[in-house]
Amino acid sequence: MIETKSYRDGARAVGPFAIAVAGFGISFGVLARAAGFGWLAPIVMSATTFAGSAQFAAVSVIGDGGTVAAAVTAALLLNARYGPIGVSVAPYLTGPAWWRFLRAQLVVDESWALAAQDDGRFDPRVLVGSGLVLYCGWVGGTAIGSIGGEALGDPATIGLDAAFPALFLALLVPQLKGRRRLQAAVLGAAIALALTPFAPAGVPIIAAAVVCLMGLRK
C-alpha cells in the first residue's frame, strides 16, 4: 500500500523547525542591519535566497569589510550542496517547468530531510508544505529582526546556535536505517570536520556529500 501524504502533513511536521528558523531569521535581520544592510535589503535577501547559512556568511563578509566577490563566493559555496540535493528530488517534482522551478525554491535542508521517505524516495507534498511554512518563518523572522533591530537583542544568546545541530541530529536519526546509511553519516561528518580548517565554508559539506557515491550500483 502506498501511503500518500498531504501538504498539511508537511506543514504540521515542520512546526518545531519553523520556530527555530524564525528565531534564526530574527538573528539574521539584527546582524544584517548592524552590518549596514539597512532594513529592506535583509528582507529581500531572505525572500529571494532563502538559505540561512549562506546569507549569514555573505553579510558577515561585507560587515568585516570584505569585497562583494568574496561575499558572493562564500554564499554560493555554502549553497552548492543544493545542486546534488536538487537532483535527488528532481524525479518527484513533476509538471510544467515553471511549477518545478517554483517548488525547487522551497528546498532547504529541513524541508528536504522531512520529505525523505524510508525507501530513498521524496514526497513532493511534504517538501512543499514544510518549505512554505519555513519560508514564512524565515522571511517573517528576518523582517522582525531588521525592523525591530537592537530593541529585541540577539536570540543567539539563548543557545539558538545549539538548536540547529540538534535539529539536524533529529532529522538524521530517522535516516540511520541500515549499516550503509550509518557509514555514510559517520564518514560525512568525519570528512566535513577534517576539511573545515583548510577549506572555505561550504566546501566541507559538498565534499561530505561525495560519500554518497559509495552507493553507486554496478
Place this chain on the structure above:
Amino acid sequence: MSATWLVVALVGAGTIAIKAAGPVLLGGRPLPERFTGVVELLAPAVLGALVAVQTFGAGQSLVVDERLIGVAAAGIALWRKAPLLVVVIIAAAATAISRAIL
C-alpha cells in the same frame, strides 16, 4: 548599485539557479537505476556533515564549547523519544545554562 544590493542580487540569482538546476533540467524523470543507491545515502551524508560542522565549527577552526553539551542533551532526548520541540528547547537551554555557569 551599492555593494549591499549587489550582494543581495548576485547571491539571490545564484542560489535560485542552483536550487532550480536539478528539478528544471531533469524534473519528473526517474533517475537511472544505478543512482538510486547514491541518492539514498545523500541525506545521511549531508546531515551528518551539518551536525558535525554546526557543533564543532567556528569559522575555519574546530572548537569544543557549550554547543556540544546542548547537542549531547538533544541526543539523549531523541533517544528517549521526546517530541521535537522539547528536543530543541533542551538543546538551547542546556547550552545557554552551561554558558552562564562555565
